Amino acid sequence: MGTDLSLSADEIRSRLEALRSRDLPTHGGRTLAYVYDSGLATADAIGREVLASFSSTNGLDPTAFPSLLAMENDLVGIAGRLVDAPDGFAGVVTSGGTESILLAVLAARDGRPDVTAPRMVLPTTAHAAFHKAAHWLGVEPVFVDVDPVTKRAVPEAMAAAIDDRTVLVVASAPSYAHGVIDPVEPIAAAAAAAGVRCHVDACIGGWVLPHLRGSEPDQLPWTFAVDGVTSLSLDLHKYAYTPKGVSILLHGSAAQRRPHLFASARWPGYTMLNTTAQSTKSGGPLAAAWAVVHHIGGDRYAELARTAREATLALGAVADGIPGLSLAAQPDSTLLALTTDETCDVFTISDEMLVRGWYVQPQMRFRDLPATVHLTFSAATAAASDQIARDLADATAAAREAGPAQVPADLVAMASGIDPATLDEATLTGLLAVAGLAGDGGELVLPERMAPLNAMLDALAPELREVLLLGVVDRLVRPTG
Numbered sequence: 001m002g003t004d005l006s007l008s009a010d011e012i013r014s015r016l017e018a019l020r021s022r023d024l025p026t027h028g029g030r031t032l033a034y035v036y037d038s039g040l041a042t043a044d045a046i047g048r049e050v051l052a053s054f055s056s057t058n059g060l061d062p063t064a065f066p067s068l069l070a071m072e073n074d075l076v077g078i079a080g081r082l083v084d085a086p087d088g089f090a091g092v093v094t095s096g097g098t099e100s101i102l103l104a105v106l107a108a109r110d111g112r113p114d115v116t117a118p119r120m121v122l123p124t125t126a127h128a129a130f131h132k133a134a135h136w137l138g139v140e141p142v143f144v145d146v147d148p149v150t151k152r153a154v155p156e157a158m159a160a161a162i163d164d165r166t167v168l169v170v171a172s173a174p175s176y177a178h179g180v181i182d183p184v185e186p187i188a189a190a191a192a193a194a195g196v197r198c199h200v201d202a203c204i205g206g207w208v209l210p211h212l213r214g215s216e217p218d219q220l221p222w223t224f225a226v227d228g229v230t231s232l233s234l235d236l237h238k239y240a241y242t243p244k245g246v247s248i249l250l251h252g253s254a255a256q257r258r259p260h261l262f263a264s265a266r267w268p269g270y271t272m273l274n275t276t277a278q279s280t281k282s283g284g285p286l287a288a289a290w291a292v293v294h295h296i297g298g299d300r301y302a303e304l305a306r307t308a309r310e311a312t313l314a315l316g317a318v319a320d321g322i323p324g325l326s327l328a329a330q331p332d333s334t335l336l337a338l339t340t341d342e343t344c345d346v347f348t349i350s351d352e353m354l355v356r357g358w359y360v361q362p363q364m365r366f367r368d369l370p371a372t373v374h375l376t377f378s379a380a381t382a383a384a385s386d387q388i389a390r391d392l393a394d395a396t397a398a399a400r401e402a403g404p405a406q407v408p409a410d411l412v413a414m415a416s417g418i419d420p421a422t423l424d425e426a427t428l429t430g431l432l433a434v435a436g437l438a439g440d441g442g443e444l445v446l447p448e449r450m451a452p453l454n455a456m457l458d459a460l461a462p463e464l465r466e467v468l469l470l471g472v473v474d475r476l477v478r479p480t481g
Contacts, residue, residue: 024359029381032374033361038241038304039380043292047243050284050291057283061273068283071290075236078293079248082210083202083232084225090257091250092275093286097203098129099277100233100249103260105133107231107251108168108197110259120168121161123153123182124367125175127201139167148368151178151329151337159190166196173202173209173222177363177374178328179312179335181205181220188228197230197256203247204376205333206234211298211305212333220332230256239305239334239378241296242289304379308334311382315375318389324400325349325392328372337363337372344399346373347451347458352395358388362450364458364465371458405455411435412459420467428471437472444475 007015024031029039038044054068062069076091085091094100109118119140122130134141144157153171162169169191171182184200191198200222202209213219224232231251237244251257265271272279296304312334319336320327324344328337340346350362350373361374381388411434418427432438435456439445447453457465 027380029378029384030357031359032376032381033359036238036241036376036378037380038296038378039383040241040296040300043241043295046295047288047292051243051288052284054287055282055284057287059281059283059286060279065283068286071286075286075290075293076248076250079206079234080250083206083223083234083250085232085250086224086252088253089224089250090254091248092257093289094247094249094276095278095281095285096237096245096247097127097201097233097235098132100203100235100247101127101129101199101201102133102136102277103249104199104231104233105130105137105139105168107257107260108199109137109139111197111256112167115165115167117165118167119163119165120170121158121166122170123158123172123175124369125151125153125177125182126170126172127176127203130170130201140165142166145367146369149329151175151180151369153182153187155183155186155190158187162190162194162196166194169196169198171198171200171222173200173205173220174331174333174335176204176335177369177372178337179331179333180329181209181222181332183220184222184226184229185220188226190228191230192228198228200226200229200232203233203235204238204335206232206248207236207301208239208305208308208334209332211302212309214302215306215309224250224252236289236293237285239308240289240293240301241304241378242292243285246285246289305334307379307382308377311385312336312375312377315377315385315389315392319392322393322396324396328370334377336375336377338375339370339372340396340399342404344396344402345404345451345455346371347405347454348399348402349373349392349395350454351449351451352398353391356391356395358391362454364454366462405451407452407456407459411456415456415460415464415468418464418467420461420463423467423471428468431468432471444472 026035027037029037057065057068059068072093075093080089119142121142121144123146124143125146131141142161144161146153169187171184171187174181188198233247233249236242236246262274312331316327316331316336319325319338324340325338328339347362350360353360363372363374365371414434415431437445
């Protein structure tokens, strides 16, 4: 094989176009997960322009690129004002919600060096990024079931789970899975009474909920205005509609932020100074976020938020009247979770929606929480909300006609008999073959319709589901050629 990998500019564009042809669309509002579309062509254009312009700058050293420092401080200040941050608050720009959450957990852990086996108290609907933080940072997660009807955290149960090893209590505004705001006031009060930090994960709601206050004065309180809230995360690459990936982590004070800052002078090179998990990082996403935020502005953000919110409520009302469908919870923001009765399943509905040109996200059951169809509304989606409603009704009718996806009992039995801790390559390969996911050479082959596979995974314990999906990812992410 030759070592010359060079291609002409036209060849590169052609190959990229071919590769991109199988991707979900990022604009037009048809992908109701993963991407956020304002529908504003000028905002997209300025974001792309500035992203490219600042792509070669490096956020590692703010004295080398003071422009990045100025933009970061400005964005942190804007975010702080949105969420009622107190005087003396501090913050950092991160690469995304997961990094913000990792740093919030790190600050809570290292802010309590007296606790040798730290824990954090989480509602079961808290984002899985907290599970990752727990695994990476050695902070034991204590999971508390939510109310099965409202899907909100139960304050009394959260308070009862706090003990002398707790370093952090978590609430969501809103939860990703169901789009509801947890009762932050009593949860933060319980944390404060125990001398424990309280983090509000507003990664998906932090830029949209503040702009809905004027039209929804009864919104549950969740910002720093709530006594006991010590940190809060919000993503700009969601409802600020900036290029990915940009999130902001805010702390009530610089002292609360300090434990996740890092310095090392114990080597012969430059003294490493980091405010986040990353060292070298392109200034492009930060600069693009700054440009888009100032291009759109507060008044337009409020308009975009209301547009997405009204579409969410309208489709929720329609969906609740479609035979076989119902709301999993009354949405507090721009996220909608739907569940089904016994006549159909969410996985077949998701497949049927994809056939009709819409990507919606199937979510599997957990404990007493049922599987759901998840829809994330952005401003660009609202224009097509009537068509979404019609296609959702048709997709559900097709799913009811087909009936729930059937999972072979022997396959479930075979999978359920596997110990996740000892699953080896041979067993995984055999299981994939039985599931129809292996080609003649043993390579991974994903089906066009995912409902049977998702239904099988839904029938398995979460621990086994995790291991199996890691095996699938391991086969997907392999070198080519």
